[in-house]
Amino acid sequence: MSSYWILFIAIALVSYLVQANLNNKFRKYSRIPLSSGMTGREIAEKMLHDNGIYDVRVISTPGQLTDHYNPTNKTVNLSEGVYNSNSIAAAAVAAHECGHAVQHATAYSPLKMRSALVPVVSFTSKWVSWILLAGILLIQSFPQVLLGGIILFAASTLFSFITLPVEINASQRALAWLSHAGVTNIQSQPQAKDALKSAAYTYVVAALSSLATLVYYVMIYMGRRD
Numbered sequence: 563m564s565s566y567w568i569l570f571i572a573i574a575l576v577s578y579l580v581q582a583n584l585n586n587k588f589r590k591y592s593r594i595p596l597s598s599g600m601t602g603r604e605i606a607e608k609m610l611h612d613n614g615i616y617d618v619r620v621i622s623t624p625g626q627l628t629d630h631y632n633p634t635n636k637t638v639n640l641s642e643g644v645y646n647s648n649s650i651a652a653a654a655v656a657a658h659e660c661g662h663a664v665q666h667a668t669a670y671s672p673l674k675m676r677s678a679l680v681p682v683v684s685f686t687s688k689w690v691s692w693i694l695l696a697g698i699l700l701i702q703s704f705p706q707v708l709l710g711g712i713i714l715f716a717a718s719t720l721f722s723f724i725t726l727p728v729e730i731n732a733s734q735r736a737l738a739w740l741s742h743a744g745v746t747n748i749q750s751q752p753q754a755k756d757a758l759k760s761a762a763y764t765y766v767v768a769a770l771s772s773l774a775t776l777v778y779y780v781m782i783y784m785g786r787r788d
Contacts, residue, residue, distance in 0.1 A: 570778075573771045580763045587760040588627065591651035591753055592643060598745055602644040602652035609660040609739050610638070618663050622646075629655050631662035633677060638663055650746070654754040657740050658761070661732030672727045679721045686714040694779060705783060712779050719776045722769040729765050733758040 600608070606620040623629070623639040630639050638659045644652040665673040690711055697708025737755055740746040746754050 569774055573767065573774055577764075577767045577771060580760075580767050584627075584760045584764055587757050588643075588651050591654070591757050592647065592649045594650045594750070594753065595648050596650060596653055596745065596750060597747055599648050600653070600745060601646055601648050602640050602656035603646065605653050605740075605745055606638050606640060606656040606660050608743065608745075609657055609736075610663060612739065612743060613660075613664050613667065615663055615667050620645075629659050631659045631666070633662075633666045633673075636663075636666075650750050650753045651757055653740060653745055653750075654736065654757040657736035657745075657754075658732050658758055661735035661739075662728070664735055665728065665732060670728070670731065672724055672731070676721065676724045676728055679717065679724065682717050683721045686717055690714045690718070697779075698782060701782065708779065708783050712776070712783060715772075715776055715779060719769075719772040722765075722772045726765055726769055729762055733762060 603620050603622075610616070610618050610620070618636045618638060620638045620640065622645040623641055625641055626643055628639070628641045629644055631637070632639060638656070640652075640656055640659065644655045662673070664670075693707065693711035693714060697705070697711045700707050736758065737751070740754055741751050
């Protein structure tokens with residue numbers, strides 16, 4: 563078996579374990595209520611207002627762990643399990659997504675870089691798999707096709723790595739505010755930190771997986787495939 567496939571399988575296994583750990587942590591901390599009793603919506607609105615942000619709406623979105631900040635329409639979208647929940651998990655997630663809103667309001671550089679890449683990645687994601695497949699099939703006669711696919715895929719890899727400081731910084735902002743605002747206490751603050759750390763691991767694995775895939779295609783192009 564190729565050493566590259568061994569690497570892919572290892573990364574896939576780690577990714578599964580990290581995602582399973584995140585789901586377990588979310589379920590665990592979703593059962594522990596905050597002493598303040600604030601819901602995810604209330605926490606999000608307070609964090610936004612405490613940071614002088616009044617033009618961002620907090621809305622509910624379907625699904626689980628579908629929480630995100632949309633800079634286009636300036637909305638903090640909280641999943642159903644976060645929006646109306648007063649749990650530690652809800653507090654951590656809501657504050658994290660508001661951390662992105664604060665980044666947007668303060669023109670945080672990595673976020674600006676990631677936002678600039680969104681249209682590129684959205685476009686390339688529709689075609690890159692087909693181009694890479696065609697490039698592998700035509701590697702002997704038209705290697706330029708595979709090279710083009712590699713360049714397109716590199717944009718996605720770059721996006722994954724730029725995402726890391728964006729997500730880590732959002733969590734740092736969230737944890738600092740949760741403590742300063744008194745939303746969490748000496749018992750719940752470490753639990754909120756643990757929940758956000760588990761979420762951060764998923765982005766690390768995604769970035770490494772993308773890098774490994776990029777290297778794999780590069781090695782094919784260079785004619786060094788096992």
